[in-house]
Amino acid sequence: MESKYNLKSPAVKRLMKEAAELRDPTEHYHAQPLEDNLFEWHFSVRGPPDSDFDGGVYHGRIVLPPEYPMKPPSIILLTPNGRFEVGKKICLSISGHHPETWQPSWSIRTALIAIIGFMPTKGEGAIGSLDYTPEERRALAKKSQDFCCDTCGSCMRSALLALSPDSDLRPVDPQAHRLAQQISFKTESSLVDAQTSSEGPSVSTAPSPRQRRSQNQNQNQSPRYPTFTASPAAQHPPQDASHTGSAVLIVLLTLALAALIFRRIYLAHEYKFDYEL
Amino acid sequence: MAEEQQQDIPQKEADGLNCLAYDEAIIAQQDKIQQEIATSIPLVSERQDLSVLKREYADDDTIYQQKIRDLQKKYSSIRKTRPDGNCFYRAFGFSHLESLLEDSKELHRFKAIAAQSKLDLVSQGFTEFTIEDFHNTFMDLIEACDKQPSVGELLGSFNEQSISDYLVVYLRLVTSGYLQREEDFFQHFVEGGRTVREFCQQEVEPMSKESDHIHIIALAQALNVCIQVEYMDRGEGGTVNHHIFPEGGEPKIFLLYRPGHYDTLYK
Numbered sequence: 001m002e003s004k005y006n007l008k009s010p011a012v013k014r015l016m017k018e019a020a021e022l023r024d025p026t027e028h029y030h031a032q033p034l035e036d037n038l039f040e041w042h043f044s045v046r047g048p049p050d051s052d053f054d055g056g057v058y059h060g061r062i063v064l065p066p067e068y069p070m071k072p073p074s075i076i077l078l079t080p081n082g083r084f085e086v087g088k089k090i091c092l093s094i095s096g097h098h099p100e101t102w103q104p105s106w107s108i109r110t111a112l113i114a115i116i117g118f119m120p121t122k123g124e125g126a127i128g129s130l131d132y133t134p135e136e137r138r139a140l141a142k143k144s145q146d147f148c149c150d151t152c153g154s155c156m157r158s159a160l161l162a163l164s165p166d167s168d169l170r171p172v173d174p175q176a177h178r179l180a181q182q183i184s185f186k187t188e189s190s191l192v193d194a195q196t197s198s199e200g201p202s203v204s205t206a207p208s209p210r211q212r213r214s215q216n217q218n219q220n221q222s223p224r225y226p227t228f229t230a231s232p233a234a235q236h237p238p239q240d241a242s243h244t245g246s247a248v249l250i251v252l253l254t255l256a257l258a259a260l261i262f263r264r265i266y267l268a269h270e271y272k273f274d275y276e277l
Numbered sequence: 278m279a280e281e282q283q284q285d286i287p288q289k290e291a292d293g294l295n296c297l298a299y300d301e302a303i304i305a306q307q308d309k310i311q312q313e314i315a316t317s318i319p320l321v322s323e324r325q326d327l328s329v330l331k332r333e334y335a336d337d338d339t340i341y342q343q344k345i346r347d348l349q350k351k352y353s354s355i356r357k358t359r360p361d362g363n364c365f366y367r368a369f370g371f372s373h374l375e376s377l378l379e380d381s382k383e384l385h386r387f388k389a390i391a392a393q394s395k396l397d398l399v400s401q402g403f404t405e406f407t408i409e410d411f412h413n414t415f416m417d418l419i420e421a422c423d424k425q426p427s428v429g430e431l432l433g434s435f436n437e438q439s440i441s442d443y444l445v446v447y448l449r450l451v452t453s454g455y456l457q458r459e460e461d462f463f464q465h466f467v468e469g470g471r472t473v474r475e476f477c478q479q480e481v482e483p484m485s486k487e488s489d490h491i492h493i494i495a496l497a498q499a500l501n502v503c504i505q506v507e508y509m510d511r512g513e514g515g516t517v518n519h520h521i522f523p524e525g526g527e528p529k530i531f532l533l534y535r536p537g538h539y540d541t542l543y544k
């Protein structure tokens with residue numbers, strides 16, 4: 001692989017280093033570049049043991065932009081898990097409008113740990129998120145072990161080191177875990193922003209549709225904005241629903257208001273009429 | 278299976294576009310502005326006579342014209358930086374390395390501080406392999422200064438986006454590291470009920486986040502380089518005020534601050 005890439009490119013240099021750093025599977029995560037593309041990686045992560053994802057091992061893709069690490073990677077889950085949509089870019093940190101964005105000193109490992117740490121949090125209708133019931137998630141966790149990836153050839157049963165009784169339940173060193181917490185913490189606050197912005201004409205924090213469109217048209221195109229980007233389809237059902245709902249509400253309220261105003265005018269006229277008499 | 282899903286997307290996509298048109302417009306506009314800035318202003322410019330500032334303001338803008346005259350009493354020229362949120366770090370980085378071209382004793386002292394800075398960060402818990410590329414770029418630039426290049430060569434490196442941005446990342450890391458090491462002190466200056474660590478993650482380490490007093494104090498102290506900043510704003514008085522970081526130091530670097538932006542000044 002070495003000969004194919006310009007070793008002077010900062011992204012190539014960095015990704016080679018990360019590939020070496022992540023070469024051996026740990027008990028909780030593993031990620032490696034595809035044989036023919038240093039800018040696309042496949043990863044496997046273990047579901048957090050103290051959650052509905054216990055026993056699950058989930059597989060996914062990481063797509064790195066040419067500007068990496070100045071621009072963030074995009075993450076896509078390939079195993080059904082009940083928390084993140086399959087085949088859609090996951091939204092962890094929303095957009096350049098938002099104060100919390102990707103930092104060049106973060107790495108693929110940070111992103112993996114963020115994914116693990118993020119699984120048990122609530123999806124709350126956010127972009128790319130799913131809120132399956134605990135039962136469904138547990139069923140998917142069990143099933144996830146059967147998954148084998150056609151592209152990279154890894155099978156979930158053997159993708160990670162087996163958990164031993166004295167394994168640390170926490171996937172990582174404190175520094176990385178802290179970073180991961182930071183990402184997920186931010187995501188939740190940014191989701192609130194994204195939701196409010198879809199209700200009013202305020203400055204929006206949602207990711208650009210152009211970005212989503214271009215990503216769909218051309219999977220290889222790198223994301224232009226700080227991402228862990230969202231998927232389009234994921235967002236639509238809740239949004240469409242809320243829009244129909246609010247439209248109906250607006251019409252009803254307008255009618256009610258109009259009725260009140262007419263009543264008031266009518267009463268006022270009557271009163272005036274009486275007075276003049 | 279993945280391909281099937283992709284084919285479904287365009288239809289659903291089209292439905293949702295209207296609600297998101299706002300975002301698209303905003304982001305497209307920001308993108309356009311950034312591109313315009315990028316093509317019209319280099320990351321670090323050539324040295325220009327200070328009188329270029331006069332042309333940036335209307336002739337009857339007495340407050341600014343008066344302050345520019347005041348500035349001209351102390352300084353002769355200016356080197357502009359691209360207003361991309363990283364201007365403080367770039368202006369600082371360039372003017373400091375430029376000053377080291379003529380001061381080999383200081384260069385050696387600074388090289389030792391710069392080398393140590395990575396060890397400090399690693400011992401604080403920063404991941405070594407993610408910060409070392411940035412540190413290496415920083416060290417390479419300092420090493421290059423040892424070979425006495427022309428100012429033009431240094432300027433060339435600073436206008437090479439990848440080198441220049443890596444330097445900015447590293448200076449941001451140094452700033453963040455120092456703020457976190459001196460957390461007890463800086464905690465009092467962090468706004469919005471955040472911890473120093475949160476502040477660093479939100480306002481220091483991400484690219485394009487603008488710098489304030491707190492960033493300047495931290496970087497000046499972390500690298501032991503004294504910085505003087507001339508503040509030029511709409512305030513009354515006709516003179517430009519300055520601050521020296523850290524206070525009481527012997528400034529080596531002079532920056533001009535106008536609201537939201539830093540450039541480098543020369544005596």
